Amino acid sequence: MKIGIVGLPNVGKSTLFNAITKAGAQSANYPFCTIEPNVGVVSVPDYRLDKLVALYNSEKTVPTAIEFFDIAGLVKGASKGEGLGNKFLANIREVDAIAHVVRCFEDTNIVHVDGKVDPTRDLETINLELIFSDLEVLERRIQKTSKNAKSGNKGDKVELEILIKIKEILEGGKFASEKNFDEDEWEIIKSLQLLTTKPVLYIANVSEEDVASEDNEMVKALKEYVKDEGSEVIKICASIEEEISQFEPEEKEEFLRELGLSESGLDKVIKSGYKLLGLITYITAGPKEVRAWTITEGTKAPQAAGKIHTDFERGFIRAEITPYEKLMEAGSDVKAKELGWTRVEGKDYEVKDGDVILFRFNV
Ligand SMILES: Nc1ncnc2c1ncn2[C@@H]1O[C@H](COP(=O)(O)OP(=O)(O)OP(=O)(O)O)[C@@H](O)[C@H]1O
Numbered sequence: 623m624k625i626g627i628v629g630l631p632n633v634g635k636s637t638l639f640n641a642i643t644k645a646g647a648q649s650a651n652y653p654f655c656t657i658e659p660n661v662g663v664v665s666v667p668d669y670r671l672d673k674l675v676a677l678y679n680s681e682k683t684v685p686t687a688i689e690f691f692d693i694a695g696l697v698k699g700a701s702k703g704e705g706l707g708n709k710f711l712a713n714i715r716e717v718d719a720i721a722h723v724v725r726c727f728e729d730t731n732i733v734h735v736d737g738k739v740d741p742t743r744d745l746e747t748i749n750l751e752l753i754f755s756d757l758e759v760l761e762r763r764i765q766k767t768s769k770n771a772k773s774g775n776k777g778d779k780v781e782l783e784i785l786i787k788i789k790e791i792l793e794g795g796k797f798a799s800e801k802n803f804d805e806d807e808w809e810i811i812k813s814l815q816l817l818t819t820k821p822v823l824y825i826a827n828v829s830e831e832d833v834a835s836e837d838n839e840m841v842k843a844l845k846e847y848v849k850d851e852g853s854e855v856i857k858i859c860a861s862i863e864e865e866i867s868q869f870e871p872e873e874k875e876e877f878l879r880e881l882g883l884s885e886s887g888l889d890k891v892i893k894s895g896y897k898l899l900g901l902i903t904y905i906t907a908g909p910k911e912v913r914a915w916t917i918t919e920g921t922k923a924p925q926a927a928g929k930i931h932t933d934f935e936r937g938f939i940r941a942e943i944t945p946y947e948k949l950m951e952a953g954s955d956v957k958a959k960e961l962g963w964t965r966v967e968g969k970d971y972e973v974k975d976g977d978v979i980l981f982r983f984n985v
């Protein structure tokens with residue numbers, strides 16, 4: 623899973639990214655310090671893995687991971703080549719979701735590209751650039767498709783209709799995701815990698831003082847603004863996240879507790895990203911390793927097995943499934959079997975979050 627971090631310059635993207643990866647991407651108090659997109663990988667926190675490691679006395683644990691892309695700041699006119707615009711936009715076409723960082727902290731020492739902190743204006747600026755950029759992609763495709771459609775190809779005519787529909791939506795200042803695409807339409811537009819079809823998570827970056835207290839006016843305005851989109855707004859303080867990213871787990875917990883927070887902002891971002899993309903986790907567990915696997919909700923057992931190896935999917939026979947809670951309650955897989963809590967499922971079974979699975983296959 624890939625998430626691209628976007629936002630205006632100097633809003634805290636690299637700070638958040640640093641927290642995510644400790645990779646030391648440059649973060650400095652001037653716009654455009656991030657020139658190349660930086661890629662960072664973070665493991666998805668899952669308490670169940672540690673419990674299973676203890677149960678099986680496993681040698682190692684392998685959590686699932688999310689890739690984050692730190693992308694240079696977008697400014698007004700980016701889609702027309704202002705700032706680092708086009709390069710930036712090309713970099714986010716490949717991500718699965720967008721984390722849009724919006725500055726919700728005042729600090730006269732930290733320059734704002736438009737002179738004043740104003741979350742909804744900032745958000746509009748970025749969203750418009752995404753729309754403009756998609757319009758350009760669409761125009762190009764429409765030209766090509768309409769040429770082909772003239773030669774009477776039915777498929778091209780259908781495609782052209784859909785493209786024009788999306789264009790109208792974008793021209794109305796809305797995201798392409800406004801439209802519910804059916805499967806055939808999605809087949810066509812998927813290849814366009816439109817930015818405005820990607821799920822978005824808004825990250826309100828607030829000051830240290832504001833992170834544990836009630837929403838400040840800027841966060842309130844932001845939430846009000848995106849209410850109708852149904853998008854989630856997550857309040858974090860990027861600079862705190864960066865600070866605690868180096869801490870040991872106990873130290874981190876202590877620190878968060880003192881601040882009055884129950885979990886780190888980063889964990890919140892990861893969890894919401896997961897949910898946003900409809901992802902769930904199943905687990906394979908044994909003395910050698912405990913491992914988490916990411917699948918989309920609704921994935922059937924053979925395709926889930928295919929995540930491990932294509933042979934597992936090709937030669938799939940059955941899946942032996944014990945839900946995590948049941949396995950822990952039983953105290954061992956032998957006991958879980960005795961109690962009849964381990965089920966045998968076939969190729970039509972939809973894997974659930976927290977299923978601990980042993981796949982049987984034959985190739
Ligand atoms: N929540 C916060 N409170 C106070 N200062 C912050 C907060 N988050 C980030 N900063 C500070 O804001 C400045 C800009 O942050 P950062 O470099 O992460 O921005 P950026 O979005 O990556 O910018 P660019 O697009 O130019 O790369 C840094 O000095 C950083 O320490």
Ligand SMILES: [Mg+2]
Binds near residue numbers: 635636637693695
């Ligand atoms: Mg940066």
